[in-house]
Amino acid sequence: MSPHYETVHTVADYYDGPREGIANFGGAPHAYRCVFDEAANDWSDVFLLHPVDDETLQLALEDWRIWRRWEREFHEGRVTVHSHSALPEDRRRHEQLTRILEARLRFSPVGALQAKADFRGAVSSPDTPGIMRPLLVRWTVIKQADSDEATRRESIYEDHN
Numbered sequence: 001m002s003p004h005y006e007t008v009h010t011v012a013d014y015y016d017g018p019r020e021g022i023a024n025f026g027g028a029p030h031a032y033r034c035v036f037d038e039a040a041n042d043w044s045d046v047f048l049l050h051p052v053d054d055e056t057l058q059l060a061l062e063d064w065r066i067w068r069r070w071e072r073e074f075h076e077g078r079v080t081v082h083s084h085s086a087l088p089e090d091r092r093r094h095e096q097l098t099r100i101l102e103a104r105l106r107f108s109p110v111g112a113l114q115a116k117a118d119f120r121g122a123v124s125s126p127d128t129p130g131i132m133r134p135l136l137v138r139w140t141v142i143k144q145a146d147s148d149e150a151t152r153r154e155s156i157y158e159d160h161n
Contacts (some may be wrong), residue, residue: 005136
C-alpha cells in the first residue's frame with residue numbers, strides 16, 4: 001500500500017464514488033477505471049491503472065475545467081441538468097476533447113496495474129453546496145503490470161478487436 005495519499009486530477013465518471021479519471025500513482029499521472037463485476041452486477045473495488053503522457057493529462061485537465069465551470073453554474077442554479085456537462089460556450093470544445101480523450105484513454109486489463117483505491121476529500125471544501133471537493137487517493141496494488149506478458153497479450157487482444 002502506498003503510505004500517502006496522492007492527487008486526483010480528474011473524475012470522468014462517478015457512481016457512489018469515483019469510477020474513472022486521472023490520478024497520480026507513485027507521483028505520476030495514471031488513468032484509472034473501476035472494473036465492473038458482471039457476476040455481482042455491481043462495481044468491484046478493483047481499478048485498472050495505465051500511465052498517461054503529459055499531453056493527455058493537459059487535455060483531460062482542460063476538459064475537467066469545463067466540467068467544473070458547468071458544475072458550479074448548475075449548483076448555483078444558473079443552468080439546468082439538461083445542459084450537462086458543459087456550458088453552451090464550452091460545448092463544442094468539450095465534445096472535441098471527449099473524442100480525443102476516448103481515443104487516447106483506451107482501457108484494457110492487458111498491461112494494466114490493478115489496485116484498490118481509498119478516496120478521500122482534500123482538506124479544502126467548496127464554497128457552493130453540492131460541488132465535489134478536490135480528492136486524494138491512496139492506492140493498494142493487488143497486481144503489478146507484467147510488461148512481457150502485457151506485450152504478448154496486448155497483441156492477441158488487438159488481433160481479436
